[in-house]
Amino acid sequence: MLTAEIKINGCLIGHLYITNISNHFDNYGDNSYRWEYYCVHAQDGEPSIQIGNLSHKRAEGAIELIRKVTSVISEKKKNGERSKKTRNR
Numbered sequence: 001m002l003t004a005e006i007k008i009n010g011c012l013i014g015h016l017y018i019t020n021i022s023n024h025f026d027n028y029g030d031n032s033y034r035w036e037y038y039c040v041h042a043q044d045g046e047p048s049i050q051i052g053n054l055s056h057k058r059a060e061g062a063i064e065l066i067r068k069v070t071s072v073i074s075e076k077k078k079n080g081e082r083s084k085k086t087r088n089r
Contacts, residue, residue, distance in 0.1 A: 004066055014039045018069060021053070030055040035069045050076060 002018040015038045022031040037050045052072055056065045 002062055002065065012040050016066070016069060018065060020058075025058065027058045029057065031058055033065065033069075035072075037069070037073050 004016040004018075005012060006014045006016070016035065017038075018033055018035045020031055021034045025031060032053060033056055034053050035051070039048045039050070041047070050073055052069075054068055054072065056068060
């Protein structure tokens, strides 16, 4: 599992979890990954979560994998897609 935190001035904004869900690990072929992004304070002030899957070549490295996932998250936000709430009001 790969994890990444996003902080501003020491304050946690979000946490990213990425897991390889492939049945085999191939350094040069595509591997399947599941990601979960927990946003501590979404636009309405409530915590939220985004979940997705993508393909990635392990040889491209962890930073490239994080870039791919954060690009998907950013694109979803730009398109106005709503995140799931982590709790009900």
